[in-house]
Amino acid sequence: MSRAAPRAPRPIRVLIADDHVTVREGLAAIIGRQPDMVVAAEAANGQECVDRWQECHPDVVLLDIRMPVLDGVGAIEAIRRVDASALFIVLTTYDSDHDIYRAIMAGARGYMLKDAQREELLDCIRAVHAGETRIPALLVAKLAAGVSGEALTSRELEVLTLLAQGHSNKDIGVRLIIGETTVKSHLRSIFAKLQVLSRTEAITVASRRGLIHL
Incomplete structure (x- = not known):
């Protein structure tokens, strides 16, 4: 009697949120080509991100920090009020220490710049899904320098x-x-x-x- 073939692991379901359609389409194409990933949903702003998350409960949310209606940090905070274990990766063009600090304090487990190499981004998605935190060393140094002084009121x-x-x-x-x-x-x-x-x-x-x- 032949044994059944082992079942392949379930692909990582990714929600993409970005207000630029070309960016969303590009990310969807890259992620869709990976055998271990699938695009669960897309959103054009932070509120849509929250709505799509509630509909499909993805494994990882990949989102920009500055979006209309509700920004990325607001979306992270809204979702984590429902599920504190939700996983987020910020993918943005902004590397100011204030943006990095806000995203990490909100609960982002990864922070990538949009000029990152494709394999870096894919590795980040896999690592965050596996429970790791991925913030590039350069951004960690920038964050440390930015928050070393006393905060403004x-x-x-x-x-x-x-x-x-x-x-x-x-x-x-x-x-x-x-x-x-x-x-x-x-x-x-x-x-x-x-x-x-x-x-x-x-x-x-x-x-x-x-x-x-x-």
């Missing part, structure tokens, strides 16, 4: 955002309903935390870290 971020938009201290005070002396105090704190000496340098450093978006 929400009020300081508001002041910094208005500063980057070209508002004067007086205008910032009017918009936030605080005194000009208080604005100057916030700016001194911002400069100290960002380790900068000028308004222009503060804006440059904050933009590079992803704290503000110009």
